[in-house]
Amino acid sequence: MRHLCFEPKRFPATYEPWISRDHRSIILLLLQSCSSKQQLAQIHARMIRTRLVQDTFAVSRIIALLTSPSALFSTVYARRVFDQIPHPNLFMWNSMIRGYTHHRAPRDALSTFKLLLACGGSSPDTYTYAATARACAQLNNLPTGSAVHGLVMKCGFDSDMFVTSGIISFYNGCGKVDVARQMFDEMPHKDVVSWTSMISGYLQLNQLDEGFRLFDEMRKVGVEPNKVTVMSLLSACGQSRALERGRRLHSRILEHGWESDLAVGNSVVSMYAKCGDTINAMDAFEKMPARNTATWNALMGGFVRSGHCREALSVFQEMTCSYTRPDEITMATALSACAQLGDLQQGKLVHAFIEEEDKMITCDVFLGNSLINMYAKSGDLAEAEAIFHKMLVRDVFSWTALISGYVQGNCYKKALSHFEEMRLSRVKANEVTLVSLLSACSQLGALDWGRRIHAYIEENEVRKDACLQNALVDMYAKCGCIDIALQIFHEMRCKDAHTWNAMIGGLAANGRGREAIGLFDQMHELRDVRPDGVTLMAVIGACGHSGLVKEGLAYFNLMARSYGIVPGVEHYGCLVDLLGRAGFIEEAIDLIEKMPMTANNLIWGSLLAACRIHGKMELAERAARNLMKLAPNDEGAHVLVSNVYAEARRWDDVGQVRSLMGCKGIAKSPGCSTIEVDGVVHEFVAGDRSIRQNEFACLVLDSLVLQTKLIAGGSCGYT
Known part of the structure; x- marks a missing residue:
């Protein structure tokens, strides 16, 4: 039957005579050897012309070819054929x-x-x-x-x-x-x-x-695992960073001789890389007899997931010098590494590589989203938005990458306005989008916006995972609705450390320190979630706001003994603040001197503020000297020192600090406040009269200031 062979893209000219002899047999043979959609379309056309489409078996072969996982796969074409069969x-x-x-x-x-x-x-x-x-x-x-x-x-x-x-x-x-x-x-x-x-x-x-x-039981009853079993277990070890189990599994792979299988080898490399074992990951990679693009991607992706982003970029550089062509997954992984590092320069180089290789690498929605994410996380929000607007198709991940970037860049109002555009575009937000938006509401204190987003979650039946529920608790707590935060907290079935931290910190910040301490005690008694360093900071801070010095010291001393947490500089800072607020300035100084690490500018700033409140000018000067030494160019530090001197009416010292600020080119940032009215967040900056809507507000404020001065001077009886 050699005369039946034909070129891949066209039928031979001698096709017509075959049909007259035994066209059914020939068509079936052609279907058996068909390797492209063009060939299949030609065969189908011949079947229609010769009425062979009425042959059930022949037509079933076309449907089988179109629905099998092969180069001929096309469910749309298959459905058209299928619908014509009575x-x-x-x-x-x-x-x-x-x-x-x-x-x-x-x-x-x-x-x-x-x-x-x-x-x-x-x-x-x-x-x-x-x-x-x-x-x-x-x-x-x-x-x-x-x-x-x-x-x-x-x-x-x-x-x-x-x-x-x-x-x-x-x-x-x-x-x-x-x-x-x-x-x-x-x-x-x-x-x-x-x-x-x-x-x-x-x-x-x-x-x-x-x-x-179950895997061990399977082997005991004599059922040998296959490659899918082993690869599933390797993937789970990588996800859970169960390195020892992964190593034992790798030993079994070597015993069975499966290491030469490319898919299994890729899974081994990925497992070690995700577990952060860079040595064994590279060793397994180097020992592989063959590598493909998926191999390089597995190594890069594992390194990025385990936080070894520099190593991932080094692998990418090596790959570009090899004979293996990168694909869209490679480029997205490289961009993710740049995003995590905040390395804008390296990210631009990867972007340039994508544009140079545009014939091999398709910049689709997936890769476009990766570019938006990289530029947003690296601080270049203008470029992130430019790429966003160039995209013909935008999905929820496109919007989320941009919105999250604005939130991370402290552009909270911009993030909220983009959410409005997202809704008008009929793109449904996911949990990640909403967590970012709730964070923006928390920072702005935009309660109306927060409630609107909460309503959106309920109306659209968005799955409320732990992160989203934690964000709701945090938003309501920071916006002052502590009772609603408590209600959501108590309704949560699964609470993690972030949940407890948000609620304890929220209670403390809203002046309910004793309740915060009570909640911490409840957390300790339940033993479902182990307190972490953030929890202890929150509870010590709650003690500070409530004046509970002994309790705060007791919790600090319990950190290492009961919870295995080594106090860091931030915990010592909370303790210094606790002592300072209560007026124990000398004790706070003594603690700073005995700390196992050098005090930072935040600790000295906290002490300086306490000295100002309690009138300890001599100790305040000592704190001020240390603060200026640690933060010579920090605007806030200079302003704090200046205010302390002003409080003591030492105007010459105030002048010296202001003069020093001028010499260093440090300008005091104008005061800024925000208020939300009817869902719109308005921003007011000290000295700014450029916005027309502010004119009436400024007139009212000027009137209030004048009345206050007159009342203070006793020269007028305004009420």
Whole structure:
């Protein structure tokens, strides 16, 4: 049959005579050897002309080719062919459902399954239910998946190992690992796929101990793991930074001789890199007999995830000098490394590389978002916004990267205005977007905006994870609505250290120090979450605001003994502030002298403020000298020293400080305040009369100042 061979992109001129002899056999042979969509389209056209499209088997081969994970894959083309068939057979239905699951289109797969049930021409078999279960797993739709499970049991397929493995994957994907485990334990026969599905379920919920326990049990009963099992466990070790378990798993890989497999080797490299073990990551990388782009990406991505961003950029430089071509994932990883480092110069070089290689690297939405994120986190918000506006398509990650950048750059009003634009663009915000926006509200004290965002969360049924709930607690606490913050706090089922810290700190800042201390005691008694350094800072600060000196000292002394926390300079700073507020200035000085580290400018500034309050001018001068020495160019330090001298009416010293500021080119920043009215945040800067809306406010303020002066002087009876 050598005369049947043809060139990849066109049929030979001798095609017509073949059809007249036995066109069905020839078409089937051509379908068997088809390797491109152009060839398939030509074969399909010939089938239409010769009415072979009425042949069920021949048409089913076209659908199978279009729905298989190959170069011919096209569910759109397959659906057009499928819809023209008056009575599809079960093989065609299964091909369509399977194709949609391969294409990660679970809704289309489920709608096709429902259409199959409605038509009633064919009854689903094990392949149908297995593919449908995978679609339910992709969608994480518990009601639909449970209904499919019910049909499986009704039709008697629940004993089929292939179908049951799919149902187990579905329940695991929905987080119902207990239901999945019950089904798994009841299976009469389990293959490696069943075991791997169950192990993956535990790993998805970060239950690493149970996953490895099942892995050991699997080997004891004589079922050998496959590459998917091992790669799932390696990935979990990397995510959880379980280095020792990862090393033991690597030893087993070496025993089985799997290290030469490229996918397994990439997983080993990624695991070591994510665990921060740069030596073993590079060693495994160097020993790989072959490398591809995914290998380099695994090493770079692991280094970025473990915080070794400089190493990741070094790997990127080495890759650009090798014969391996970087792809979009490579570039996004390199940009992420630059973003974490805040290295704008290196980020611009990576951006330039992308533009130079534009024929090989597609700057799609994914890469565009990475560029926005890099420029935003590196402080170049103008360039971040320029890239944002150049993008033809913007998704939630585009908006989030820009909004988060403005929040990190302290441009809170700009972040909120972009959220308004985002809503008008009908792009739904996610948890990360909303956490950033709530942080902006916290910093501005914009309660109306915070309430509006909270309402948006409820109306759009946004999943309230721990980070988002913590942000709500923090926002309400910082905006003075401490009771609402407490309500959200008490309604939370899972509280982490950030939750407790936000609530304890919020109570302290709102003058409810004793309640903050009580909450800390409750945290200690529950033992669900271990206090960290931030918790102790919050509780010592609460003691300081409440004048509870003995209690604050006791908590400080408990840090190392009860919680294993070595006090840092920030904790000593809280203690100095505690003593200073209570008037124990000499004790605060003594503490500073006995600290295991050198006091910073914040500690001396705190002491100086305490000396000013309690009139300790001699000690204030000592604190001022140390403060000026540590912060010679800090505006706030100079202003604080000047105010202390002014408080003591030592005007010559005030003049010297002001003169020193002039010589150093240090100018006092004008005072600035914000107020929110009807959801609009207004900003007022001292001395600024350039905004028309401020004119009336300024007239009122001038009038109030004049009345105050007259009343103080006793020359007028204004009330």
